[in-house]
Amino acid sequence: xxxxxxxxxxxxxxxxxxxxxxxxxxxxxxxxxxxxxxxxxxxxxxxxxxxxxxxxxxxxxxxxxxxxxxxxxxxxxxxxxxxxxxxxxxxxxxxxxxxxxxxxxxxxxxxxxxxxxxxxxxxxxxxxxxxxxxxxxxxxxxxxxxxxxxxxxxxxx
Numbered sequence: 001x002x003x004x005x006x007x008x009x010x011x012x013x014x015x016x017x018x019x020x021x022x023x024x025x026x027x028x029x030x031x032x033x034x035x036x037x038x039x040x041x042x043x044x045x046x047x048x049x050x051x052x053x054x055x056x057x058x059x060x061x062x063x064x065x066x067x068x069x070x071x072x073x074x075x076x077x078x079x080x081x082x083x084x085x086x087x088x089x090x091x092x093x094x095x096x097x098x099x100x101x102x103x104x105x106x107x108x109x110x111x112x113x114x115x116x117x118x119x120x121x122x123x124x125x126x127x128x129x130x131x132x133x134x135x136x137x138x139x140x141x142x143x144x145x146x147x148x149x150x151x152x153x154x155x156x157x
Contacts, residue, residue: 036096036115037145043119045140045147046073052149061106061153063136072154073119076134080121087126094119096140107137108151114139117147132156 050070080092134156
């Protein structure tokens with residue numbers, strides 16, 4: 001009997017939490033989905049929704065009324081990738097992952113069935129007089145990698 005308990009303890013201990021960097025389980029049926037999309041894949045998924053216009057709720061969250069989602073994403077990448085003069089800083093970064101506790105008031109609501117995604121663009125000139133940062137934040141369904149268009153927000157300065 002003692003040996004059976006020890007064997008059970010060893011088997012249970014070997015089934016610990018998912019190792020860091022491995023795939024996370026989804027909420028249903030114990031199935032696993034792939035890793036969260038990184039910036040290039042996320043950009044392609046947004047291009048699929050390029051004609052989407054920002055509704056009044058997204059505009060209240062900082063998104064432009066005069067641009068489509070595709071035009072805004074294109075603007076973020078163009079500004080982040082092209083420098084005008086030597087010494088200027090142009091950076092675009094982002095991706096998807098789990099929700100954190102450090103959120104902005106207009107961030108999408110946390111949900112274990114979704115990833116939190118963002119594209120962040122920073123532009124600064126060498127003199128430091130023209131600096132701005134803009135973002136696109138949203139949720140993406142983990143199972144189908146579908147952008148939740150109702151959660152778009154565009155914080156920035």
